[in-house]
Amino acid sequence: MAVCAVEGMDVGMGNDILFCKGGGCTAKLGPDVLKHVLDKLPRINNPNLLVGFEGSDDAAVYRIAEDMAIVQTLDFFPPMVEDPYIFGQIAAANALSDIYAMGGDVKTALNIVCFPEKMDLNILGKILTGGNEKVMEAGGILAGGHSITDADVKYGLSVTGTIHPDRIYRNSGVRPGDKLILTKPLGVGIVATADRVKEASREAMDAAIKSMTTLNKYASEIIRNYEAHACTDVTGFGFLGHLHEMLQREHTAVIQGKSVPYIKEAYDYADEFLLTAAGQRNRNFVEAYIEFENIEFALQEILFDPQTSGGLLVSIDPEDADQALEELKALGLPCNIIGEITELQAKEIIIK
Amino acid sequence: MKKEIDARGMQCPLPVIETKKALKELTEGTVEVNVDNEIAVQNLIKMATQKQLKNSSEKITEDHYIVRIEVSGHSADNTGSGGGSNEAGTKAPAMDERCYPDSREGGTLVVISADHMGEGDEQLGKTLMKGFIYALNELEKLPGKIIFYNGGARLSVEGSDSLEDLKKLEAQGVEILTCGTCLNFYGIGEKLSVGSVTNMYTIVELMTNAAKIIKP
Numbered sequence: 001m002a003v004c005a006v007e008g009m010d011v012g013m014g015n016d017i018l019f020c021k022g023g024g025c026t027a028k029l030g031p032d033v034l035k036h037v038l039d040k041l042p043r044i045n046n047p048n049l050l051v052g053f054e055g056s057d058d059a060a061v062y063r064i065a066e067d068m069a070i071v072q073t074l075d076f077f078p079p080m081v082e083d084p085y086i087f088g089q090i091a092a093a094n095a096l097s098d099i100y101a102m103g104g105d106v107k108t109a110l111n112i113v114c115f116p117e118k119m120d121l122n123i124l125g126k127i128l129t130g131g132n133e134k135v136m137e138a139g140g141i142l143a144g145g146h147s148i149t150d151a152d153v154k155y156g157l158s159v160t161g162t163i164h165p166d167r168i169y170r171n172s173g174v175r176p177g178d179k180l181i182l183t184k185p186l187g188v189g190i191v192a193t194a195d196r197v198k199e200a201s202r203e204a205m206d207a208a209i210k211s212m213t214t215l216n217k218y219a220s221e222i223i224r225n226y227e228a229h230a231c232t233d234v235t236g237f238g239f240l241g242h243l244h245e246m247l248q249r250e251h252t253a254v255i256q257g258k259s260v261p262y263i264k265e266a267y268d269y270a271d272e273f274l275l276t277a278a279g280q281r282n283r284n285f286v287e288a289y290i291e292f293e294n295i296e297f298a299l300q301e302i303l304f305d306p307q308t309s310g311g312l313l314v315s316i317d318p319e320d321a322d323q324a325l326e327e328l329k330a331l332g333l334p335c336n337i338i339g340e341i342t343e344l345q346a347k348e349i350i351i352k
Numbered sequence: 353m354k355k356e357i358d359a360r361g362m363q364c365p366l367p368v369i370e371t372k373k374a375l376k377e378l379t380e381g382t383v384e385v386n387v388d389n390e391i392a393v394q395n396l397i398k399m400a401t402q403k404q405l406k407n408s409s410e411k412i413t414e415d416h417y418i419v420r421i422e423v424s425g426h427s428a429d430n431t432g433s434g435g436g437s438n439e440a441g442t443k444a445p446a447m448d449e450r451c452y453p454d455s456r457e458g459g460t461l462v463v464i465s466a467d468h469m470g471e472g473d474e475q476l477g478k479t480l481m482k483g484f485i486y487a488l489n490e491l492e493k494l495p496g497k498i499i500f501y502n503g504g505a506r507l508s509v510e511g512s513d514s515l516e517d518l519k520k521l522e523a524q525g526v527e528i529l530t531c532g533t534c535l536n537f538y539g540i541g542e543k544l545s546v547g548s549v550t551n552m553y554t555i556v557e558l559m560t561n562a563a564k565i566i567k568p
Contacts, residue, residue, distance in 0.1 A: 264525050274365045277392065280391045329548055330549050332550055
């Protein structure tokens with residue numbers, strides 16, 4: 001779903017509201033702002049709309065037959081890496097991810113392009129090549145798109161997939177006793193920020209790019225063989241923001257700080273305060289629900305760090321967790337069982 | 353002494369970086385940072401608090417805020433850039449393994465393809481390999497990564513004599529990678545006790561890109 005809105009966007013609703021004044025630190029609206037706006041939209045009750053706005057889920061799901069529903073999502077943003085080809089891959093992997101977070105399969109994709117008139121068209125060519133490769137890897141078809149001239153480059157995809165109506169992974173649905181699995185390392189936002197000010201090592205950036213360009217397809221396909229009760233992908237609201245959405249203030253998650261996979265250098269960069277505005281916004285939004293038990297500042301920042309094309313966060317039956325993790329590890333990215341779900345306690349999220 | 357920074361119009365993390373620079377140059381006095389949004393104020397205060405520096409902020413207009421950070425003679429040593437190694441009286445919890453300075457030499461790759469070192473007597477070979485991994489820990493510049501494959505895969509699993517040494521290396525940031533095919537072949541996939549599983553693509557990529565490969 002369009003949780004990734006773009007700066008400068010203004011939406012008229014009764015009174016014209018101008019959201020970002022421009023010059024904001026990142027291209028994503030904060031979760032509290034977004035919630036405020038979405039809450040004002042009328043709810044539509046159609047029995048075939050299986051997943052819509054209300055649960056802040058990853059994609060919309062609409063049933064078209066007894067055993068078939070379509071999953072729709074769209075995501076686009078400005079570049080966070082300098083190489084246009086890699087940016088194309090990341091933007092596409094990020095957009096495709098929402099289909100996988102729902103447990104669906106990718107069918108078609110449409111390009112969304114904002115590109116300055118005077119910029120070298122070869123750059124656009126590289127972006128689209130990178131994007132198309134990821135769509136093909138996903139088993140989908142790039143079927144068209146829309147482009148407009150704009151002051152800055154932005155790229156992404158609108159993706160349509162299919163899913164069985166009985167096998168949708170929603171954000172919510174966690175059960176006490178479930179284990180939580182995270183399938184990619186955190187910290188890519190911090191590393192990309194450090195890279196922007198030339199303070200990231202090549203290795204850190206390579207690790208971040210490898211993670212961001214990896215499709216969640218493979219993790220999603222593994223998870224489907226097990227009893228997963230809820231699933232989302234970790235993106236702009238950071239690990240804790242998305243975990244908070246998953247818990248719905250009905251359950252508590254106890255997280256083992258030491259088990260959380262992250263890009264090692266992100267820890268050092270966080271200690272150097274190479275932090276984004278979006279990370280701080282995430283902190284403001286969810287901090288009240290969280291209890292940190294002796295968690296160092298740098299790790300806290302990593303847990304709030306907005307992720308681009310982040311991994312899946314899966315609430316899985318405890319009996320299945322170890323075996324699923326073993327299969328996920330074979331995919332080659334740092335991943336781990338990071339905690340478990342309990343009955344609701346005083347705090348929604350406890351990090352030890 | 354007072355230093356003034358106008359960070360209005362700058363995107364995060366630039367206001368923080370500029371402020372850090374100013375703090376470093378100052379042994380005593382105040383750094384006054386002008387920013388244009390509240391999130392930047394919060395990020396600056398977060399940094400100052402972590403560095404245990406007295407701070408305050410003031411809203412001038414909707415898009416103008418001032419953050420003041422004080423450096424007193426005593427806390428000057430806290431203003432260095434080594435955020436991870438602040439000692440005296442910081443509330444930072446014991447950072448155990450993380451207090452080590454980063455002594456990795458990223459480009460160095462150690463490749464371990466057997467559970468013994470050298471040809472000849474196998475028992476001797478195993479003792480040598482254990483000694484080799486122990487000695488890696490003692491290096492001034494640690495390797496960036498260690499890859500285990502074929503018989504080497506037996507060293508990163510439960511029951512291995514080198515487990516403790518490997519965990520120490522991992523705690524210092526050395527990435528430990530074991531070939532998944534090999535673990536499966538020997539039926540010890542579930543016993544992997546340190547690092548993560550890798551595949552041939554990664555192994556080839558790492559070997560190709562390594563600045564230096566060490567193969568005992």
